[in-house]
Amino acid sequence: MKVCEAVIDDIKQIARDTMQVHLKVEANILQTIKPGQFVHIQVNNGTEHMLRRPISVANIDQERQLLTIVFKVFGQGTAKLAAYEAEQSINLLIPCGQGYPIEELQIKKALLIGGGIGVPPLYYLARQLAKKNIEIISVLGFQTQADVFYQQDFEAFGQCFVTTMDGSYGYKGVVTDVIKQEHLLFDYYFSCGPTAMLRAVQTELTNYPGYISLEERMGCGIGACYACVVPSKDQATYKKICQDGPVFRANEVSI
Amino acid sequence: MKVCEAVIDDIKQIARDTMQVHLKVEANILQTIKPGQFVHIQVNNGTEHMLRRPISVANIDQERQLLTIVFKVFGQGTAKLAAYEAEQSINLLIPCGQGYPIEELQIKKALLIGGGIGVPPLYYLARQLAKKNIEIISVLGFQTQADVFYQQDFEAFGQCFVTTMDGSYGYKGVVTDVIKQEHLLFDYYFSCGPTAMLRAVQTELTNYPGYISLEERMGCGIGACYACVVPSKDQATYKKICQDGPVFRANEVSI
Amino acid sequence: MSDLTVQLPGLDLKNPIMPASGCFSFGREYSKFYCLSQLGAIMIKAATADKRLGNATPRVAETHAGMLNAIGLQNPGVEAIIDHELPFLQTFDVPVIANVAGSTIEEYEGVARALKRTEAISAIELNISCPNVKEGGVQFGTRPELAAEVTQRVKAASHVPVYVKLSPNVTDIVEIAQAVEQAGADGLTMINTLTGMKIDLKKRQPLLANQVGGLSGPAIKPIAIRMIYQVYQAVDIPIIGMGGITSTDDVIEFLLAGASAVAIGTANFKNPLICSEIIEQLPQALQKYHFASVKDAIGKGHGHG
Amino acid sequence: MSDLTVQLPGLDLKNPIMPASGCFSFGREYSKFYCLSQLGAIMIKAATADKRLGNATPRVAETHAGMLNAIGLQNPGVEAIIDHELPFLQTFDVPVIANVAGSTIEEYEGVARALKRTEAISAIELNISCPNVKEGGVQFGTRPELAAEVTQRVKAASHVPVYVKLSPNVTDIVEIAQAVEQAGADGLTMINTLTGMKIDLKKRQPLLANQVGGLSGPAIKPIAIRMIYQVYQAVDIPIIGMGGITSTDDVIEFLLAGASAVAIGTANFKNPLICSEIIEQLPQALQKYHFASVKDAIGKGHGHG
Ligand SMILES: Cc1cc2nc3c(=O)[nH]c(=O)nc-3n(C[C@H](O)[C@H](O)[C@H](O)COP(=O)(O)OP(=O)(O)OC[C@H]3O[C@@H](n4cnc5c(N)ncnc54)[C@H](O)[C@@H]3O)c2cc1C
Ligand SMILES: Cc1cc2nc3c(=O)[nH]c(=O)nc-3n(C[C@H](O)[C@H](O)[C@H](O)COP(=O)(O)OP(=O)(O)OC[C@H]3O[C@@H](n4cnc5c(N)ncnc54)[C@H](O)[C@@H]3O)c2cc1C
Numbered sequence A, B: 001m002k003v004c005e006a007v008i009d010d011i012k013q014i015a016r017d018t019m020q021v022h023l024k025v026e027a028n029i030l031q032t033i034k035p036g037q038f039v040h041i042q043v044n045n046g047t048e049h050m051l052r053r054p055i056s057v058a059n060i061d062q063e064r065q066l067l068t069i070v071f072k073v074f075g076q077g078t079a080k081l082a083a084y085e086a087e088q089s090i091n092l093l094i095p096c097g098q099g100y101p102i103e104e105l106q107i108k109k110a111l112l113i114g115g116g117i118g119v120p121p122l123y124y125l126a127r128q129l130a131k132k133n134i135e136i137i138s139v140l141g142f143q144t145q146a147d148v149f150y151q152q153d154f155e156a157f158g159q160c161f162v163t164t165m166d167g168s169y170g171y172k173g174v175v176t177d178v179i180k181q182e183h184l185l186f187d188y189y190f191s192c193g194p195t196a197m198l199r200a201v202q203t204e205l206t207n208y209p210g211y212i213s214l215e216e217r218m219g220c221g222i223g224a225c226y227a228c229v230v231p232s233k234d235q236a237t238y239k240k241i242c243q244d245g246p247v248f249r250a251n252e253v254s255i
Numbered sequence C, D: 001m002s003d004l005t006v007q008l009p010g011l012d013l014k015n016p017i018m019p020a021s022g023c024f025s026f027g028r029e030y031s032k033f034y035c036l037s038q039l040g041a042i043m044i045k046a047a048t049a050d051k052r053l054g055n056a057t058p059r060v061a062e063t064h065a066g067m068l069n070a071i072g073l074q075n076p077g078v079e080a081i082i083d084h085e086l087p088f089l090q091t092f093d094v095p096v097i098a099n100v101a102g103s104t105i106e107e108y109e110g111v112a113r114a115l116k117r118t119e120a121i122s123a124i125e126l127n128i129s130c131p132n133v134k135e136g137g138v139q140f141g142t143r144p145e146l147a148a149e150v151t152q153r154v155k156a157a158s159h160v161p162v163y164v165k166l167s168p169n170v171t172d173i174v175e176i177a178q179a180v181e182q183a184g185a186d187g188l189t190m191i192n193t194l195t196g197m198k199i200d201l202k203k204r205q206p207l208l209a210n211q212v213g214g215l216s217g218p219a220i221k222p223i224a225i226r227m228i229y230q231v232y233q234a235v236d237i238p239i240i241g242m243g244g245i246t247s248t249d250d251v252i253e254f255l256l257a258g259a260s261a262v263a264i265g266t267a268n269f270k271n272p273l274i275c276s277e278i279i280e281q282l283p284q285a286l287q288k289y290h291f292a293s294v295k296d297a298i299g300k301g302h303g304h305g
């Protein structure tokens, strides 16, 4: 893990309140990053915001030495990040946490299930899976049409279903509805999104091996402050999301 | 008095740690401003700096609708102001306080005595005095050569003596040394600078009518919080520097 | 548009927003920026029996997300305030809350009694929590029995409802709140400033002439919210909340914690229009969080509902 | 180059900079950023008798220039710390200060006694001021007689000097400081966090699962400085200062107020290199303010000299 000042190559809005940023990062750092890992971003200098913001790695372009993040403007910190301009630099801890352990798995057909700002990390995952010639189906859930992004990018890898809560685009309903309706077949699933969605996924897909990526409010982002814990399945211990996660086996944690 | 977002026309360093900024301000506001008044500047948005910074009006260009300020980088707030760039805007309270009451005075020959960042407001004063064909002598004191600025601008109005504490430029010593050595003659003096200098001026020139401009840490900048007081000469009451001053008759206040 | 009104003892508020005492003098200066009749109420600068000059300068210092002040109750004395300041405020349609301070119980009582001769005030804010005067002030705010006594005496001497301003510099704020409630307080205002210090590194001494000063501004908001939340559960009198408010979100946070109205202090210095702007934006903010009115939000941060 | 060393009971410090308890776990994570031997000392996460899971999440919230935490003393228990964490720290050349917590006097005593079997610690920091646990913790820090009792008992059970960590959530910090000094404390560490709250406007409930949390960061620095300044004048034991430090100027301000060394907590989260960077920059900063050494600056904000 490193502290790194990354210059913004470009920053643009790609959906409602949703920003995509390309950051220039040294190749030797980029090489080490696994899908599912995150960067811990300083909002700005000074003392107004003492906590960093965790944002997942959405993609890596080794050739152009770019790291992509996609984030939603939610509160004050992300609003300030959204106001950055190209050529300015932001301070990252990179990389943080454990990614999806795809090297260790024998996968033929992967189901990617993303909700809202849980979609971006799955994109980098999809690219890495595709490199290994793994078949990919994706189900992406959003609130409403204005929120949808990356559909075409996922379609490039295989079947891609988009749902919106209000039915304004694609299927109406939640991601688990689509999975049931479409009788999707797969051997591993990988999911990232709001806790409510992950809980539904965990329950519905209890017979499949899968990985979920969790969110929690963080202090240090590196395992030193015990802010970001989640109980293990048996409730006997806590795992640290920033260090042991954010990716966990679906049956490992109690959410 | 108004709250005003002023766009920076240009900003540049003119001496050691000393910035000059031209701000675009509406003509109808500029028309009301008197030499000696100040603007109360918001450091930035957000909550890190809750107090504004008082900075004197150094010049006004009615034609180009520009207001000039000159400030020294002293602490965190002025450091942040110095980092602004052209086209960005800063928030001002404008105009604040009472200026030099030159309309009411019968002056033939004015002595301007400035020390360090007390020099800028005297420049706008000099311009206004010159318009009234008043003869002007200036004595400008700085720490050292690297700090000197505006010498030529004052020379355009008449005799101008520059002193530095370490003698690295112009006369060596304090402004009052020059005034004595050069046997300067004048009927009114106008002084702005560090309190120690003003005290010396007050004492040395006790037989002359004069005006001094004071500094104090401010809260509101408009007379509402009682932060910025100075005792009246008889110590019986307090004057508010932001509202009753910053310009006072030299014999009016006890510094 | 959402209903912004709040009815409190002696105070019929158009909206829950008022400037905090000491940050708004007697209104004249801010009246140049907007019409004071827009305000829910005005809390004026502390009044003592006689004129006070206050502390030496420097009196303020900036801190991270806040400031320190040690004004030391500079004011022209209660009689001068009645004669020269309140008439100006009476030209506006806005309730005035007089902040009453003193060094002894007798002084507090005397100020309250003196105020009887004016119709210009709707309530008294009893300032037993000013950390910036050598004697009195803060002790009354930190000892429940003293707080109760001064409350009772001032209440008896007053013709208008009395709100007691609590000091946060205490181990147990609930204990003090309950003591003044039992002593007859009509309401509480909280919080006053926390005692702090800044040292001038070059001069090697405290930056403020008074050495210590009161910390205010966004830095202290979490402490204010916590104290109001705790006190709301322990008393039945209304609370006017303050401490670090700079936005409509902050106002709603105070309402949820249990404040019935709020005061804004330090933020006026950063933005002299803040009270006016927040009043204008409040209906929209209430809507955003699905509150039908200000009253609908009060205390709603306690349990679900 | 200026002399950065400081000698305190049990602690021979290369420099006065150490990470604060709870913000640095047991050092492993930060050892990836710099060599821990650079540090003056390390204050490790609180140890209780048995393993504790701590509070539910969310456990932290951001506030203006600060944060709230309610971790709730999650730790693997003193035995596991001795066996699994301290050996790692022993690989560095840095004194370790063990933070001792508990719900009862007996638990505090037990933890101190358990620590006797390790050589890996140079001092104990007695945490009588944690606001985030239901029982114990904070009461010990707010009542002088309880503070004195737990100090005396832990002191008797310990083989190393005991520094008592004071809570700022009190009316009179000097009274507590004097009580623990008399009870045998070798030093003080101050301040712990101030109790605060943040409310989630959408959920209409306190944001932290524990409702209240401890406020830390630059927001509280003026309170820390004031308390250290006051306590320094009233006690003869050394103070390790903390609360909002983010820069060398802050370190010097704490030294001037009367701290002999300082700890850095929250700022590690913003910049994991902060302790290392401050250590590097400190000689230059001391020079700027004309101090020949760290020792030369301690207490120099009191009167001229
Ligand atoms: C491992 C991880 C990966 C993430 N990846 C992404 C991503 O790729 N894109 C994206 O848009 N969002 C992502 N999030 C969520 C993102 O971190 C929050 O939306 C963001 O921190 C909110 O900050 P704010 O300044 O807008 O809100 P504020 O309310 O101002 O934040 C205040 C504090 O709360 C924390 N916080 C608030 N909401 C959340 C949340 N949902 N999760 C964690 N911390 C929160 C902030 O980090 C900050 O410390 C991720 C979260 C985690 C834990
Ligand atoms: C009426 C008036 C006119 C001024 N005009 C000028 C000018 O034209 N050019 C210029 O360079 N300076 C001027 N000053 C001084 C200038 O305001 C301070 O240097 C500046 O506020 C320091 O801010 P900072 O952020 O650098 O320091 P910080 O130490 O970060 O400031 C902290 C707080 O202290 C206040 N403060 C610190 N030093 C002073 C000071 N000397 N006077 C008043 N407040 C202070 C700041 O305003 C702020 O509230 C003037 C001051 C006054 C009162």
Ligand SMILES: Cc1cc2nc3c(=O)[nH]c(=O)nc-3n(C[C@H](O)[C@H](O)[C@H](O)COP(=O)(O)O)c2cc1C
Pocket (backbone or CB within 6 Å): B219, B225, C020, C021, C022, C023, C045, C046, C069, C071, C073, C099, C127, C130, C165, C191, C192, C193, C215, C216, C217, C218, C220, C242, C243, C244, C245, C263, C264, C265, C266, C267
């Ligand atoms: C400069 C200044 C002067 C103050 N004077 C008084 C006062 O006279 N009486 C009083 O009760 N409170 C006084 N206060 C406290 C405020 O009324 C308020 O309680 C406190 O500042 C917290 O609110 P804020 O964070 O919005 O400023 C003063 C505060 C400041 C900053």
Ligand SMILES: Cc1cc2nc3c(=O)[nH]c(=O)nc-3n(C[C@H](O)[C@H](O)[C@H](O)COP(=O)(O)O)c2cc1C
Pocket (backbone or CB within 6 Å): A219, A225, D020, D021, D022, D023, D045, D046, D069, D071, D073, D099, D127, D130, D165, D191, D192, D193, D215, D216, D217, D218, D220, D242, D243, D244, D245, D263, D264, D265, D266, D267
């Ligand atoms: C996340 C977090 C956890 C903490 N845990 C402990 C603890 O276990 N024991 C303790 O004595 N103090 C604990 N503290 C308090 C710090 O040690 C320190 O006293 C306080 O945060 C003030 O310093 P700061 O402003 O530099 O953070 C904790 C603080 C934080 C932010």
Ligand code: FES
Pocket (backbone or CB within 6 Å): A217, A218, A219, A220, A221, A222, A223, A224, A225, A226, A227, A228, A229, A240, A241, A242, A243
């Ligand atoms: S954020 Fe500190 S342990 Fe995870």
Ligand code: FES
Pocket (backbone or CB within 6 Å): B217, B218, B219, B220, B221, B222, B223, B224, B225, B226, B227, B228, B229, B240, B241, B242, B243
């Ligand atoms: S700064 Fe508020 S009265 Fe002058």
